[in-house]
Amino acid sequence: MAIHGGDIYGTDIQKTVEEGKEILDFSANINPLGMPESVRQAVMMSLSAAEHYPDPECRKLKQALVRHHGIKTESLICGNGGAELIYRLAYALRPKKALLTAPTFAEYEEALRQTDTECIFYEMQPDLQIREDILDEMDSSLDVMFVCNPNNPTGILTPRSLLEQILKKVEVCGILLVLDECFLDFTDQESKSLIPQAVKSQHLFILKSFTKMYAIPGIRLGYGISGNKELIEKMEKSGPCWNVSVLASEAGIAALQEVEYCEQARRLICREREKLKEGLKIFGFQVWNGQADYLFFQTPGITDLYERLLPYGILIRRCSNYRGLDKTHYRIAVKSPEANEKLLEVLRKVLTEFYS
Numbered sequence: 001m002a003i004h005g006g007d008i009y010g011t012d013i014q015k016t017v018e019e020g021k022e023i024l025d026f027s028a029n030i031n032p033l034g035m036p037e038s039v040r041q042a043v044m045m046s047l048s049a050a051e052h053y054p055d056p057e058c059r060k061l062k063q064a065l066v067r068h069h070g071i072k073t074e075s076l077i078c079g080n081g082g083a084e085l086i087y088r089l090a091y092a093l094r095p096k097k098a099l100l101t102a103p104t105f106a107e108y109e110e111a112l113r114q115t116d117t118e119c120i121f122y123e124m125q126p127d128l129q130i131r132e133d134i135l136d137e138m139d140s141s142l143d144v145m146f147v148c149n150p151n152n153p154t155g156i157l158t159p160r161s162l163l164e165q166i167l168k169k170v171e172v173c174g175i176l177l178v179l180d181e182c183f184l185d186f187t188d189q190e191s192k193s194l195i196p197q198a199v200k201s202q203h204l205f206i207l208k209s210f211t212k213m214y215a216i217p218g219i220r221l222g223y224g225i226s227g228n229k230e231l232i233e234k235m236e237k238s239g240p241c242w243n244v245s246v247l248a249s250e251a252g253i254a255a256l257q258e259v260e261y262c263e264q265a266r267r268l269i270c271r272e273r274e275k276l277k278e279g280l281k282i283f284g285f286q287v288w289n290g291q292a293d294y295l296f297f298q299t300p301g302i303t304d305l306y307e308r309l310l311p312y313g314i315l316i317r318r319c320s321n322y323r324g325l326d327k328t329h330y331r332i333a334v335k336s337p338e339a340n341e342k343l344l345e346v347l348r349k350v351l352t353e354f355y356s
Contacts, residue, residue: 042254082222095143155290
């Protein structure tokens, strides 16, 4: 099974396409508004510049991020998607011991395994929320810890007050906190980002991505923010040069101008997320209170929902490869009203077949 959603290239999916069915991909959490036209045009206009090597220091892109966040250039690192920066950080630090929550985004553990890091896990309660007892797992034996806010796959937000407590403790214990805010833009909590704290701290690294909000997963662009200049410099040296293409850089610069687009997306997702949530509950599913552009749910007794939906051209995210989850756990993206209604319609049909 693929470790991530969005794999529309597999044999079973291509067979569905060949049968003439349109694929509705609910497995990847991408903005349902699609790529902004300004970003599309920026990519097209930059094609001629692709005859030259990219800027190895991402100067224009970093200046755009400096203006967007009100921070300094030396606090920034750009990468080929957020995932690449996770690996660069692991290679730069080569930590001996790390604390991860469970379940959470799989790439943290995968990157740390490649550097032979000992991983310990904060196993969440059934409500899948991070609680204050995570502070009891933190001590000076740790080199790094990862927190995803909102978490993936659940979409649950960690309270700002708890994040501040965690930040205080990592500073006391000498731990690096990697805070993944890649989906925070989709919530109403964007103003509560810890970026202002990150630029002043030696113990906080914020991970951000253009992929989700601007619907450009195929272009690959992410960035990190930290006041730890030594860490940033080590990360720059921990991977190949020219990791951000000319096209990706121009796409990012254009995307940062799309303020109204982001507001429109948040309004749409908030409205549609509630409709989907209620629709899933009607089917008897347990639905967690996610606040991002996706919903996490459990289908007690149904372990093959993915396989049942695929013949109808609907692709959802199986979550059994997340630590602590099983084949009854799934995640779906919040998409357009028409796509969401189609999903609920097909779910009605396959569940009727299942229970008949």
